Amino acid sequence: MIQKMTENTSPNTLKYPVLTQALSATLEWYTDQGIDMLLGETPRTHIQEKSQNHLSDSVATQAPIKPVITAAPPPPSALPQDKILGAAEAIIEAEKLAASCTILGELQSAIASFEGLSVRKTATNMVFSDGNKEARVMLIGEAPGADEDRQGKPFVGMSGQLLDKILGCIDLNRKSEDPQKSVYISNILNWRPPGNRTPTDAEIDISMPFIKRHIALIQPEILILCGGVSAKSLLGRTEGISRLRGKFQDYEMTTIEGETIHIPTIATYHPAYLLRTPLQKRAVWHDMLMVKERLA
Ligand code: URA
Numbered sequence: 657m658i659q660k661m662t663e664n665t666s667p668n669t670l671k672y673p674v675l676t677q678a679l680s681a682t683l684e685w686y687t688d689q690g691i692d693m694l695l696g697e698t699p700r701t702h703i704q705e706k707s708q709n710h711l712s713d714s715v716a717t718q719a720p721i722k723p724v725i726t727a728a729p730p731p732p733s734a735l736p737q738d739k740i741l742g743a744a745e746a747i748i749e750a751e752k753l754a755a756s757c758t759i760l761g762e763l764q765s766a767i768a769s770f771e772g773l774s775v776r777k778t779a780t781n782m783v784f785s786d787g788n789k790e791a792r793v794m795l796i797g798e799a800p801g802a803d804e805d806r807q808g809k810p811f812v813g814m815s816g817q818l819l820d821k822i823l824g825c826i827d828l829n830r831k832s833e834d835p836q837k838s839v840y841i842s843n844i845l846n847w848r849p850p851g852n853r854t855p856t857d858a859e860i861d862i863s864m865p866f867i868k869r870h871i872a873l874i875q876p877e878i879l880i881l882c883g884g885v886s887a888k889s890l891l892g893r894t895e896g897i898s899r900l901r902g903k904f905q906d907y908e909m910t911t912i913e914g915e916t917i918h919i920p921t922i923a924t925y926h927p928a929y930l931l932r933t934p935l936q937k938r939a940v941w942h943d944m945l946m947v948k949e950r951l952a
Pocket of ligand 1: 804809810811
């Protein structure tokens, strides 16, 4: 939308060239910061508003300024505990909900109705999955971006196009109806974090029960984890993606029937990283050849 506004050449653009230039620069700056959506006419800072409202009330009535008596702040130890409790409660709720889902449709509805993630409120659409649920290969990215948020499908933007080319090199295609040649795609988070920021640790932890159940319901033969967020969270590791990629590792999971199994899993660089660092395509090519060998 912002792009459209900057491209628009109205009669006013010609009449006020300097103003138009300044507005375009502002809009460009917004898009560079990842702000690509308008939620209201004017920017608002709720914390400041509170104190300003208080101030303007006193000025308008010309009443003498009285000392403001506020409630005693909570003891420092209470704050972090409250926060942790919020996330902990959301994780428990997510675990219960996820465990109750025995088919994909149920999981999709459960995620859509789950209120424990604030990114749900800023996103336009939930992004659940794409591809063939019978596929031998399941691929998991990080979180939807702006294009995915608009279309409600994972990996449909620039990095998605590169991902399709990469998968095509090993004869995999998300549109294929043949389970041998298809791939099933999802993300750790089902909602776009505002401004495409990296998901927080709490958001990842809260989303974990859902993506784990998603994997259990698909039960693929091979898992591909795209990028550090996906690799670290699902493999339960702290090393960076450069160390985690390039080798098959076991992803341990519990099936719907309650059995513990191990799925051969390979981590690789995220296509968005490859768009910025094309030299690393070589490493991804290596990883994909390993997948092809396994499938054969
Ligand atoms: N990046 C991701 O990790 N997932 C998407 O769906 C799109 C971009």
